[in-house]
Amino acid sequence: MQLLEERIRRDGVVRDGDVLKVDSFLNHQMDVVFFSELAKEFERLYHDCGVNKILTIEASGIGIACITAQTFGCPLVFAKKNKTLNIAGDVWTSKVHSYTHRRVYDIIVSKDFLGPNDRVLVIDDFLANGAALTGLIELVEQSGATLVGCGICIEKAFQPGGDMLRSKGIRVESLARVKSMSVENGIAFC
Ligand code: 5GP
Secondary structure (H helix, E strand, O other), rough: OOHHHHHHHHHOOEEEOOOOEOOOHHHHHHHHHHHHHHHHHOOOOOOOOOOOOOEEEEEOOHHHHHHHHHHHOEEEEEEEEOOOOOOOOEEEEEEEEOOOEEEEEEEEEEEEOOOOOOOOEEEEEOOOOHHHHHHHHHHHHHHOEEEEEEEEEEOOOOOOOHHHHHHHHEHHHHHHEEEEOOOOOEEEOO
């Protein structure tokens, strides 16, 4: 999506360790008017799929997922990163290795909010190694819901997550795909 690529070129900052900072519009300050353009694109891609629930993971996915849910006219559920060891039986749960925080989280969603009648679009801000999406997809599978696909703002296509998920037959739509990036040479898109 050209609009997003232009925004990343203008405002994105490449950090060592293959991290792209987009704090000025996506991850810290949120340009919600811009988000509605991204959400319209997700809606164009998935409009005929009967989506009735958006799923994301806290915290940085919530903003774009919220605006996307508004565009689809359906609820958003976000998986919580569980901090306690005792997990009650009324939740779906899986594990996620956080790329940015370099630790493993248990993630949970209440069984009240995800179940067999749901057709789920998973939304997230970034796709890197695919751990976050894999954990979310596990929750969808446990719940008996139908996974319609995934909508990603920025896929770092030089990392393996996108290929890994697509090779399993999962539909992954990314609005911007970064082919390469470095502090010295900047960002190139696929
Ligand atoms: P994955 O689980 O696919 O390895 O990483 C996805 C998650 O890590 C996203 O939810 C996002 O929050 C975070 N993430 C991965 N790479 C980046 C990055 O380059 N920049 C930022 N800001 N977040 C990232």
